[in-house]
Amino acid sequence: MVAPIENIGIQTSKYCNVAGLGVLIFDYFLTLEPEIRWTWNRRWNITRILFVISRYMAFAAAGMTSYAVLATRANENCTNFSRASNAIHIITIVSSEGLLIIRTYAFWRNNNKLLAVLLVLAAICIGCGVGLTDFVNDLLAPPANPSAPPTSNCTFEASRSSAIQYGFLVAYEILLFSLMVFKRYKDYRDYNSRLVRVVFQGGVWYMAPMIFVSVVNSVITVVVPQSYNEMLDLLQIVLHSALASRVLFSLYASERDELEETSLQISTFCPT
Numbered sequence: 001m002v003a004p005i006e007n008i009g010i011q012t013s014k015y016c017n018v019a020g021l022g023v024l025i026f027d028y029f030l031t032l033e034p035e036i037r038w039t040w041n042r043r044w045n046i047t048r049i050l051f052v053i054s055r056y057m058a059f060a061a062a063g064m065t066s067y068a069v070l071a072t073r074a075n076e077n078c079t080n081f082s083r084a085s086n087a088i089h090i091i092t093i094v095s096s097e098g099l100l101i102i103r104t105y106a107f108w109r110n111n112n113k114l115l116a117v118l119l120v121l122a123a124i125c126i127g128c129g130v131g132l133t134d135f136v137n138d139l140l141a142p143p144a145n146p147s148a149p150p151t152s153n154c155t156f157e158a159s160r161s162s163a164i165q166y167g168f169l170v171a172y173e174i175l176l177f178s179l180m181v182f183k184r185y186k187d188y189r190d191y192n193s194r195l196v197r198v199v200f201q202g203g204v205w206y207m208a209p210m211i212f213v214s215v216v217n218s219v220i221t222v223v224v225p226q227s228y229n230e231m232l233d234l235l236q237i238v239l240h241s242a243l244a245s246r247v248l249f250s251l252y253a254s255e256r257d258e259l260e261e262t263s264l265q266i267s268t269f270c271p272t
Contacts, residue, residue: 009227010155014069020234021062027242028059031249038252047102051248053095058241061088065234090165092237094126096244097172100207103247104176107199108183122172129168136161158221158229166218173211180204202250206243213239 035055042048064085068078101122105115137159184200217236221229 007227009225013228013230013233016231017065017069017234020232020238021066023235024058024062024238024241027238028055031242031245034249034253035245038249047099047248050095050098050102051245054092054099054241054244057088057092057095058237061085061092061237062234064088065237089233089237090126090130093169093240094122096210096240097122097169097176099244099248100173100176100203103199103203103251104179106251107180107196107203114179118176121175125168125172129165133159133161133164136164158226158233160222160226160229162229163218163221166214166221170211170214170218173207173214177204177207177211180207198254199251202247202254206247206250210240210243 039048039051064081068081068085101115101118104118105111108114180200180203184196188196188200213232213236217232220231
């Protein structure tokens with residue numbers, strides 16, 4: 001039987017995740033027009049592929065989380081379902097981070113060396129985050145008791161070791177954020193281009209909430225009672241998907257405005 005305090009925590013986590021699904025659906029229709037304008041008529045490349053994964057895999061993650069929240073799964077083995085759900089969550093966040101990497105790469109004037117370093121560090125963070133989490137889970141798991149009655153592992157809560165993954169995510173996002181700030185004040189301090197200004201400001205305003213929710217999730221996973229630690233599980237996905245999409249939309253919009261401004265200057269000062 002679930003203790004009252006645990007039951008309250010699990011129910012709170014469920015309500016927060018259902019609310020996250022509502023936010024995801026609302027944001028999708030709110031940004032559908034920019035998506036149609038800026039992405040549907042573009043050729044397929046790595047940027048568009050990452051955008052589609054980040055944008056639509058979030059719905060698969062939200063669907064699986066909502067099923068875990070609403071379904072009654074007493075005396076079931078949810079190991080495979082949990083692994084699949086975690087994999088979809090990771091893929092969604094990684095694709096969102098990929099869009100941030102592309103923005104940072106563009107801001108650094110397509111520096112290929114920087115891109116290679118960022119990709120290697122991303123692979124290290126993913127591998128270490130997932131590997132260390134599984135290792136700590138196995139290390140802290142209680143020994144199996146063959147004589148004990150079978151129990152369900154479908155409780156809607158995460159292990160404390162999940163904070164390891166959030167820690168690596170926070171570290172990587174802070175790195176991207178720092179690179180944007182460093183480049184802005186090192187090379188673009190006296191640069192008056194609207195494109196540079198909008199790309200930088202957009203990156204800061206969109207990346208800061210991602211870092212914040214990752215830090216909060218990490219703290220919640222470690223500090224609060226375990227029954228509460230899935231409260232922001234879906235919100236983490238929703239924010240990364242929604243804000244990464246806005247990063248891309250603002251970049252495309254800034255590029256167009258810069259081209260229009262240049263064309264206006266040329267047509268104004270050059271005779272026809």
